Every structure is written in structure tokens, then in C-alpha cells.
Amino acid sequence: MAKFHANGKFLLSGEYLVLQGARALALSLNLGQSLEVTTINDSNGMIHWDAYTPKGFWFASIFSKHDFTVHASDDMDKADNLSRIFKAIKSLNPNILQDKNDYFFTTRLEFDKDWGLGSSSTLISLLAQWANVNPYELLKMTMGGSGYDIACATASQPIFYQLKNGKPIVEKADFNPEFKDKLYFVYQGHKQSSGKEVKSFKERAQKLEFSSEISEISKISENLIKTTSFNDFCALLTRHEEIMSRCLEQPSLKTYYPDFQGVIKSLGAWGGDFFLAATELSEKEVKEYFNKIGLNTIIKYEDIVLSY
Secondary structure (H helix, E strand, O other), rough: EEEEEEEEEEEEEEEOHHOOHHHHEEEEEEEEEEEEEEOOEEEEEEEEEEEOOOEEEEEEEEEEOOOOOOOEOOHHHHHHHHHHHHHHHHOOOOOOOOEEEEEEEEEEEEOOOOOOOOHHHHHHHHHHHHHHOOOHHHHHHHHHHHHHHHHHOOOOEEEEEEEEEEEEEEOOOOOOOOOHEEEEEEEEEOOOOHHHHHHHHHHHHHHOOOHHHHHHHHHHHHHHHHHOOOHHHHHHHHHHHHHHHHHHOOOOOOHHHHOOOOOOEEEEEEEEEEEEOOOOOOOHHHOOOHHOOOOEEEEEEHHHHHOO
């Protein structure tokens, strides 16, 4: 049996503009997804796939290991997606699945599948690890995106991520703030489609010039790890929101929580998934505030982010 693991992610700075070359600050999480691959002493030419979430069984598929035609599944959309990924893997590494055995793949997601912490990116990373192919190439051939989440999947601490001439540049980021006890991640209650958001932004970016915004966002990313002042950190987050609000022509998230005593920063695609709440309120006060408006998934920074 072969075992693999990939970490989930948060994008602390650089959302959207990372696609245009901005330097982003990304966080690897201690929650991710695992993959187990075993061979079966059958020669039917089949791949069996079982997927689980923390709540239990998720979906199953059976497809050909030769042409990846789906033979059976309780979720054809997911099965078709897996088929496309395997076809891409085979083109990148023609030597895989050449033996006579059947295969059994089992994935186990370690977070709620609706949280947007990287169920897709961890899958790409896991299969790239198994097949010994370039995960960024596999991402490009399948789901697309900047690739920061692929970098987070195998990182052991926060990272800087940047695209230069279309190539990913990954650097370790010395980010372990003394005020991390003042940082919380709050789930908004619905998942945002990153693929749709990426496509929409790329179409908008073709018409507009964001060079000054890219430069300032990159500087904010760098300054976020330098400051030891919580107030300065919050000011950087606020400025980041102002810039992205202008780029996206959308109101910043804080406008929806005007009476919250602290800063609220969008993470990743605006309008869904988690956001960061930075505040000097006590943990009890933070939970009471968000629980009162129906947001019940609140995670402390130090309970989910991989540190060093």
C-alpha cells in the first residue's frame, strides 16, 4: 500500500492578483486530504475509487485503467472529473498503470467538503505524488488556477507564492505572528466556486491595467510578515481590502459586519468560504458575535495553520 498526504490552504494576501503576478502570502493547514493506493490481484483492468469526508462515505467510482471510461459511479460528475485527471496524468507519465493488477484508490478528506480549504488542490497534489508528475502541469491541464494551493499542499509552513513568466516561485515565509491569538477564521456558510471566480477575473483583467495594485499588494504581503504590531497588521489588511474592493468593484466584506470590533479580511474568492477576523475581543466575545448572526464555524489561527 502506498500512502500520500496533502495540506489544505488559506490565501492570506494576493487573492485574484496572484494570477497577474502579485506576490501572495499563503498558509498551509494541518487539515488536508490523504490517499491510499493498493493493488488488487484481479486483472479486469479497473480502478476502484472510494472517497470519504469526516462525516463518512462521500462517493465511489469504477473506471477503466486503460482509457479511463467510467463504468459505474454514484456521482457521474465527480467520476468524469477523475477520468479527465487520470487522462492528463497518463499523458504526463505514460508508464503508470502498466501492470496487470486492478487498483483501489481511497481518499479521506480531513475537513468539511464545503469549506473550500482545498478538496480539489489536495486531490491534484495527491495524484501527482502517486504518479510522479509535475503537479503544476497537472493543474494546468485540468482545473487551472494560480497554483498557490498546489504549493501549500506540500509546504510545512507559510509561503510566499508568485508567478513569474507563468512559472511558480515558492519561498518559505517567516510568518509566525506573536498576535496569532487575535486571529480567527470564520466560515460564511457557503462554498464559492474558485474556477468561476478565476475565469471572471481573468476576463476583467484583460480589459484593465492593475500594475500599481499588483505592486502594492506585493508590498503588503511582504510587510505582513515583518510587522510585530497588531495595529499595523490590521492596517495592512484594511488597505488590502480597499485595493481589492476597487479592483473587483465589490464592497469589502467588513461592510456586511459594520459593528464588528476588528478587521475582516476576505480569503481567496470573495463572497464565500472563510474570512479572517483580526480582533482584540476575547474568544468568547468573537464566538458570541458571529454565532448571533448564524456563523458557527470559528477556528483559531493556531488551531489550523501549520507553524514552525
